[in-house]
Amino acid sequence: MKTVNIMIVGVGGQGSLLASKLLGHLLVSEGYDVKVSEVHGMSQRGGSVVTYVRYGDKVYSPLVSEGEADYIISFEKLEAARHAPMLKIGGQIIVNTQQIDPMPVITGSAVYPENVLDELKDKGVKIDTVDALSLAKKAGSVKAVNIVLIGKLSTYFPFEKDLWLKAIEETVAPKFVEMNKKAFLLGRGE
């Protein structure tokens, strides 16, 4: 099979590492060759963060380049727009409708482009929006935004729901499993 490219993008501290850990775990258990590339250190401190997840029969590069991503999961609106050029023509963006102002907007040296997702939609980019923050609160913690988005992503994949739930059990700390399962199901619209 052809390698599938997923990007998880957001703001440092939003929990993208757990999302990629869960995905990687599930894909390995399904027998795929998998590479997950993370960035640690300075860029994690509230900056724009990117994780690449690639799977298939044999994966070489750990990175996804411009025009190669099948899916982009974005934890924040502006980050979806920033990384849109990474999407393959015909690829899918899943985006949390949360807005987090970057420092240049806070200091007034730049403007948050409120309508940028509509502009991308007009250009033919497939964008699926989800209010992951509200759903995460409903599940019991604002920190579950990552798993809500994974729930949304799961609706685009052929894997059975139980596989995802099992991956949650195996990667999340025991006391948070139930809450995250709830978040996952809310993300799926169930």
Added chain:
Amino acid sequence: MKELLIGNAAIARGLYEAGVKVVSSYPGTPSTEITEFAAKYDEIYCEWAPNEKVATEVAFGASLGGARSACAMKHVGLNVAADPLFTLSYTGVRGGMVICVADDPAMHSSQNEQDSRHYAIAAKVPMLEPADSAEAYNFAKKAFDLSEKFDTPVMLRMCTRIAHCQSIVEIGERQERDLIPYEKQPEKYIMMPGYAKKKHPIVELRTKALTEFAENCEYNKVYFAENNDIGIVTSGTCYQYVKEVFGDSVSIYKLGLINPMPVKSLIDFASKVKRLIVVEELDPIIETHLRSLGLNPEGKSLFSNIGEFSQKDIKKVLIEKVEDSISADTAIPNRPPVMCPGCPHRGIYFVLSKLNLTVLGDIGCYTLGATPPLNALDSTLCMGASVSGIHGFNKARGTDSENKTVCVIGDSTFMHSGMTGLVNIAYNASNSVVIILDNSITGMTGHQQNPTTGYNIKGDPAAKVNLEELCHSLGINRVRVVDPYNLEECENAVKEELAVSEPSVIISRRPCMLLKYVKAKPSLTVDSDKCRSCKNCMRLGCPALSFKDSKAVIDATQCVGCGVCEQMCRFDAIKEGGNI
């Protein structure tokens, strides 16, 4: 058993299975997790040393003592460890010894983009470079045999995209190794001129033997494609990009042992391909070697020596293909990294910025104080350079700078290499103000313990350096502690210490907000009726504070209730009571 591991965890597993007994390191992105994962194995003694020189010397001592040992550091850490490295090349080892070094092309979290391969060449020690986690594991494990066989420390070079990329590793079991009995060997281990002169020729012979070994060793892989149009010599992560683009359609010489490189087999490879190309990030090390063999490869004439590559770069240059994509026409504002909400550095930085001081900075989270709106820093060079630097700055400018210049350095960085600079300030008497930003952890690299925290790498209680007493004993009479959440206290302290005519240390002490034991307070909220839109609070550059519809707004999901913005508001508009 198959596991999905980041390269650094794979190295730790390799060290474990190789029977390593001692690992000593100083954290540094992207090398930190090597030691963190190694510390999870009870069979390995692991520690955070105060700096990379100490770590490397600890590993040397353990090797001398007959154990297999390792140390890990980032590329700039190797500069600190260079002193022991160069002479370790002469002494060689007793138990096998591996020095792991992680480069950071593209500077994701670094102050420069130096290429560690130069060190292996200069110090004349073998260097291995894995291309994925499976190789990282395998090379780490086998590096000890190489070390013991050739009586040399072995360097293991990583880069961000290997260190922090997860891929599948088939792991094995640990092989316990008995300590090699200690034996006094002055001619081998005492490097004074008489003995060192005898060792240098041995080092040169070793390089010759290693070059011969490199010709067909298991670390290097040669693949010939059916068609011989293109032959690529590459290593590490670049190999993956080449394979991604070309699959099996071009011939590839993949170097795993990148110092010393082979001679005959590379000449043979070159003779069998029409076009010889080198794909390597950063400096033309492989290319230069090929040129020294009389070959004429294409390398840096095609590819940059700046930043990191991806398959895109290979495609663009070698098959002139660019993937289609769609982007927005609207400008997308940057999202630079920032100090976290509740960061204890913010308060003291605001004071330094307000007083318009010249601030010599250092390496850590607090380097982020350089960015708008605080713009609090004037320089950042390397670990410890703030303390040494302010002394030089004040010696050069005298009274013109002494009462309006300070330096800032973190607790961990101070222990790493700030202390010696402070001794110099006391000994050579400059009227300098040193601010130690004590957040009780090594922050930027992801919360590692250090000698000031009272805990060791395992989280067990350990001896705790008392910074106040330490500074006193280094010769500083004026040492005081402030709470960086208290702006008035900070401002008074800075003004007073700048006014006196002797060196002083201000310890700005409050633990990092992200530490588990630090509990966030309820979010603050802005009373929009009281907010006069003066934007004074916005001068703090707190990510939880923004301005909507001409009023300040606090994002309750981010705010940790530190209360610093409350002190900024002259209209009493910021108070407790936000809801998430």
